[in-house]
Amino acid sequence: MKAKKAVSLLLATVLAATMLTGCGGGRGTEETDQTDETPDDAGEEKPDDADAEGEESEDEETGETPSAEGGIVGVALPWLGTQNWAEAEVMFKEQLEAAGYEAIIQAADQKVPQQQQQIESMIENGAQVIVVGPVDGSQLGSVLEKAKDAGVYVIGYDRLLENTTGVDGIVQFGSVKTGELQAEALLQGLKEQKGEAPYNIELFGGGPADPNAPNFFTGAMSVLQPLIDDGTLVVVSGQTDFTQCATADWDNSKAQSRMDAILAGNYSDIEIDGVLSPNDGIARAIITSCENAGQPIPVVSGLDAENESVEWVWSGRQYSTVAKPTNALVEETVSIINSLLSGSGMPETDVTANNGMIDVPVYELPPVVVTKDNAKEVFADDPDRLALLKD
Numbered sequence: 001m002k003a004k005k006a007v008s009l010l011l012a013t014v015l016a017a018t019m020l021t022g023c024g025g026g027r028g029t030e031e032t033d034q035t036d037e038t039p040d041d042a043g044e045e046k047p048d049d050a051d052a053e054g055e056e057s058e059d060e061e062t063g064e065t066p067s068a069e070g071g072i073v074g075v076a077l078p079w080l081g082t083q084n085w086a087e088a089e090v091m092f093k094e095q096l097e098a099a100g101y102e103a104i105i106q107a108a109d110q111k112v113p114q115q116q117q118q119i120e121s122m123i124e125n126g127a128q129v130i131v132v133g134p135v136d137g138s139q140l141g142s143v144l145e146k147a148k149d150a151g152v153y154v155i156g157y158d159r160l161l162e163n164t165t166g167v168d169g170i171v172q173f174g175s176v177k178t179g180e181l182q183a184e185a186l187l188q189g190l191k192e193q194k195g196e197a198p199y200n201i202e203l204f205g206g207g208p209a210d211p212n213a214p215n216f217f218t219g220a221m222s223v224l225q226p227l228i229d230d231g232t233l234v235v236v237s238g239q240t241d242f243t244q245c246a247t248a249d250w251d252n253s254k255a256q257s258r259m260d261a262i263l264a265g266n267y268s269d270i271e272i273d274g275v276l277s278p279n280d281g282i283a284r285a286i287i288t289s290c291e292n293a294g295q296p297i298p299v300v301s302g303l304d305a306e307n308e309s310v311e312w313v314w315s316g317r318q319y320s321t322v323a324k325p326t327n328a329l330v331e332e333t334v335s336i337i338n339s340l341l342s343g344s345g346m347p348e349t350d351v352t353a354n355n356g357m358i359d360v361p362v363y364e365l366p367p368v369v370v371t372k373d374n375a376k377e378v379f380a381d382d383p384d385r386l387a388l389l390k391d
């Protein structure tokens with residue numbers, strides 16, 4: 001332990017010296033080759049095993065908790081308004097500290113300027129890696145270029161970082177795939193619960209600033225459009241463009257108002273059979289609107305496996321959700337950070353996404369549909385959600 005501490009102290013000193021000489025960050029160079037496996041900072045060492053296991057790291061001599069031996073990591077989240085982001089805040093703190101890093105975690109309350117300032121201050125505070133879930137994927141270009149120039153690695157978390165060269169990789173669940181799963185679940189539910197076609201449906205999208213939202217919608221429409229074209233599905237309101245269907249800021253109450261207006265204007269003497277919803281909060285708003293209007297509950301899709309929606313799926317009030325476990329995404333991100341800060345560069349991946357300026361390496365995890373039928377299976381290793389499935 002003592003020997004490890006000495007090495008760590010040496011590393012911390014070298015690191016501090018590096019920061020003072022102006023390199024500041026983890027990459028130690030302004031140049032980033034996306035595919036380079038051995039960047040210039042290859043001399044740095046990975047946090048030792050004791051850190052990775054979360055062993056108590058209080059300094060024996062001074063009694064103070066030393067700043068993390070592994071470096072400083074910033075995490076900029078867009079907001080905490082859905083369960084996945086609230087979980088990310090907690091899990092990043094736990095997992096980064098357990099791996100020996102000092103974590104600076106901030107959420108931006110859906111405000112772009114606030115997020116830009118938060119990232120600026122992470123750079124100023126010596127972050128070597130900044131993980132970003134953007135409020136608006138295309139509005140961080142200049143602050144991320146600044147991070148790049150300061151030698152800081154930038155990882156996009158859950159959402160793509162667009163129109164910037166200041167990004168080293170993206171960690172996310174397949175976003176087009178997510179939309180396909182939502183649409184397939186909607187169709188399956190309609191067949192199971194609403195008799196023979198045609199089916200009256202409506203379409204909802206997420207916040208237009210979030211690059212995931214158009215992707216979810218595109219994935220869903222690749223499944224639904226042919227069935228709209230052949231008359232199996234009827235979008236009674238006629239609103240089928242993403243711009244018409246999007247929900248500004250992922251705001252559930254805006255979705256509920258839109259559903260109220262659609263029902264009042266189009267469904268006074270017919271029943272609505274199904275609704276494509278981009279996430280669970282919006283799904284519950286849609287279902288509540290239909291209940292208030294005296295409609296039978298339509299088949300509604302979702303996303304996030306939020307606790308409340310897991311209960312609604314289990315009780316039959318919401319047809320489906322899609323699980324994209326935050327824990328797994330945070331673990332994947334921390335393992336990339338370990339690789340970067342130990343000098344091993346970005347791990348290999350075959351997937352890239354063009355962000356408008358460069359092809360960014362993407363580390364993709366698979367989303368999984370959840371209905372009442374498979375919920376127990378999907379949450380077999382998630383005791384908290386499993387506990388919500390009460391017989």
Ligand code: BGC
Nearest residue numbers: 082084159210212250279304
């Ligand atoms: C995330 C979803 C979330 C939504 C709203 C999306 O980018 O992928 O999990 O529900 O943002 O916060």
